Amino acid sequence: MILYTAGTPNGRKISIALEELGLDYDVCWVHLDKEEQMSDEFLAMNPNHKIPVLDDDGQVIWESGAILLHLGERYDPNGIILPKDPVQRMEAIQYAFFQTGGIGPNLGRLGAALRKDGEKNVEMIQIFSGEVIRLVGVIETILSDGRQYLAGPYSIGDIMHFPWLQIMKNLGSKELLASKRVCEWLERIEARPAVALGMAIPD
Ligand SMILES: N[C@@H](CCC(=O)N[C@@H](CS)C(=O)NCC(=O)O)C(=O)O
Structure with missing residues (x-):
């Protein structure tokens, strides 16, 4: 898993969830001040040019809420971030x-x-x-x-x-x-x- 992120609240939502679930992931720091979110490579993942983006084994997801839901549905059998009830x-x-x-x-x-x-x-x-x-x-x-x-x-x-x-x-x-x-x-x-x-x- 690769997390494209920056030192901002939206990025940190995802690193918190990944840590809660004890998942292995690589971090790619997108330098917003250098407009790296506007690069062709980044826009190919997220045309909305915003972090966070999660590449989960080729499945690319953006929007922090969608990423958290994905992590909760796929990797949270014990309901740590997404309750079972x-x-x-x-x-x-x-x-x-x-x-x-x-x-x-x-x-x-x-x-x-x-x-x-x-x-x-x-x-x-x-x-x-x-x-x-x-x-x-x-x-x-x-x-x-x-x-x-x-x-x-x-x-x-x-x-x-x-x-x-x-x-x-x-x-x-x-x-x-x-x-x-x-x-x-x-x-x-x-x-x-x-x-x-x-x-x-x-x-
Ligand atoms: N609704 C989005 C908001 C994401 C967002 O606003 N990300 C900011 C950093 S916190 C960003 O990447 N801004 C760069 C830009 O707008 O070019 C989400 O929840 O993921």
């Missing part, structure tokens, strides 16, 4: 989709708006940060029934969200730090040895 399994998939339509694009665009050279677009920053804060509140509400992880047991739903929300925490987002259950949930995930290993890739 059908209801919990669908909840895990639900939270994975929730991330690709929620925290992923909104926090991604907020970061891009903040990093933009020159004059900042204050209105865009307000729109994206407002939505991110709202979504953190939704996760705080979901965790308020005492569940340890989003779908009940640990799952791809948590893996999809963790690297993104961990960045907010590390940047000292006051809204996130005020969300007690979200902070405790991040700490639970951070304590997993496979998460520490996956977060260290590809640096």
